[in-house]
Structures are given as structure tokens and as C-alpha cells.
Amino acid sequence: xxxxxxxxxxxxxxxxxxxxxxxxxxxxxxxxxxxxxxxxxxxxxxxxxxxxxxxxxxxxxxxxxxxxxxxxxxxxxxxxxxxxxxxxxxxxxxxxxxxxxxxxxxx
Amino acid sequence: xxxxxxxxxxxxxxxxxxxxxxxxxxxxxxxxxxxxxxxxxxxxxxxxxxxxxxxxxxxxxxxxxxxxxxxxxxxxxxxxxxxxxxxxxxxxxxxxxxxxxxxxxxx
DNA sequence: ACAATCCATAACCATTTGGTTATGCTTAAT
DNA sequence: ATTAAGCATAACCAAATGGTTATGGATTGT
Numbered sequence: 001x002x003x004x005x006x007x008x009x010x011x012x013x014x015x016x017x018x019x020x021x022x023x024x025x026x027x028x029x030x031x032x033x034x035x036x037x038x039x040x041x042x043x044x045x046x047x048x049x050x051x052x053x054x055x056x057x058x059x060x061x062x063x064x065x066x067x068x069x070x071x072x073x074x075x076x077x078x079x080x081x082x083x084x085x086x087x088x089x090x091x092x093x094x095x096x097x098x099x100x101x102x103x104x105x106x107x
Numbered sequence: 108x109x110x111x112x113x114x115x116x117x118x119x120x121x122x123x124x125x126x127x128x129x130x131x132x133x134x135x136x137x138x139x140x141x142x143x144x145x146x147x148x149x150x151x152x153x154x155x156x157x158x159x160x161x162x163x164x165x166x167x168x169x170x171x172x173x174x175x176x177x178x179x180x181x182x183x184x185x186x187x188x189x190x191x192x193x194x195x196x197x198x199x200x201x202x203x204x205x206x207x208x209x210x211x212x213x214x
Numbered sequence: 215a216c217a218a219t220c221c222a223t224a225a226c227c228a229t230t231t232g233g234t235t236a237t238g239c240t241t242a243a244t
Numbered sequence: 245a246t247t248a249a250g251c252a253t254a255a256c257c258a259a260a261t262g263g264t265t266a267t268g269g270a271t272t273g274t
Binding site: 031032033043046047051065066067 | 251
Binding site: 154155172 | 220221222223
């Protein structure tokens, strides 16, 4: 189940939020504490960003005692990828060429 | 020469702006008038959206008398595609698979 | 010459956004 | 039992955003 494109696009429009998402993608699961050290804004600010990312299903969280561990959701970018797939000439070209190759290989 | 990822992400965060960009991609060059009819907001609103899209280099314009024709810029989505390429596990997986195929074909 | 069209900009407004500090709840540590 | 740590939420604020109507300049049509 994936979030609406709107939520995904809005969530990734903010550079701090992109940075948090990138960090989670690179380093794996992180606590809010760790992310706060990384992000360079206050802990409540980070919590709010995480809420927005959650709404877009770009992150999941897991409570463990007093800590909350967040992790990037692997397939979460699908709505954005699909959008690019449909409307992005540049990307579509690049992708279509590869798809053609695949098709020609199948038989 | 491409715009900063920031501008591209911000520009596409708004649904009206995405709709305008999609319309330009599908139908080709359009005047502000035509886009206004399409977008369902006032002409000045459309002009402002086009300014934001311009800043992201997602559109170009061409003056012709009293009309201004806008068109989608083909390679304009590159910063977003590159970002996905770098950080999007889902997309990367999909793309890498295809790239592998290509490589195995080359020799 | 005059009127109408196309568009951008200005001026304005309500809402959203991204940040802050303050607070309070839960859980861990001493 | 206290104290401290981790986090979310509340309350607040300045700035940005997305919309509107008003305006004016340039171009076209009559």
C-alpha cells in the first residue's frame, strides 16, 4: 500500500527531509536522537519532519523502550518513480530503451 | 545546464504545477491562455506557477507577439532522476537490473 | 484611432510551513 | 525513589506559499 503522489512529492520537497531520508537509506535504522544530531535542527523539528515522511510512507518506525527507531521504506518512492515514468520524457527515453532490450531478450 | 535539485523538487511539489508540466509534456507547446483554461486557476496564478517552473528549468518560453508559448524542457527532470538513482533503493534495484542486462549484452 | 487580448507584475490575503521553546509521558539509570 | 533520557505534542512565531483582484504595457483586431 503506497501513499499518494502528493504526499511523497511534498515530503521530499524539503531539503532537511531529503537529508534525513538519505541518511536512513545509507546508514539504516536510526533513533530520533541520532537523526537530530545529524540534521542540525532541534529534536521537535526532526519529529515533525518524521511525521511528514511517515504520512508519505517514506519511513517506518519501531518503538523500543524509550527510543523510536526509524528506517527508510524501500518501495516508498514508487509513486514518484511512476510519475516520472509517465511524464518525464528524459527518464522515459532512458527507461524505454532498456525495456526494449529486455523484451528482445525474452524469447 | 540544469537547475539545483532543490528548485526541481520544490517546483514539482505542487499539484497544479505538476498538472501544468504534464499538460505541456503531453500536448507540447502552449500559450499562457491555453494553460489557464486547463489549470482551473486565474491567469496570474498560472503565470506565477510558470515562473517557479522556469526557475527549475522545467519549462522554457518563447515570445510571439502578445502571446508567450511555454514548453516542457526534456532533460529538466535529470536532477530528480539522479537523486532517485543515488538514494532510491526501489528505483535503483529496478534500474540496476536493467543495467546488468545491458552490460551482459555488450561483449 | 480605439478597443480588445495576452501576459506579467503589484498589492493584498489566508493558510501552510519550518522552525523554536515549553511541557509531559514513558522508560532507563543511579 | 529520584533523576535523567528519549520522544511526541502543544503553543507560538516569522516567513513562504498559493490564491485572488487590480493594473498596465505591448500587440492585435476593427
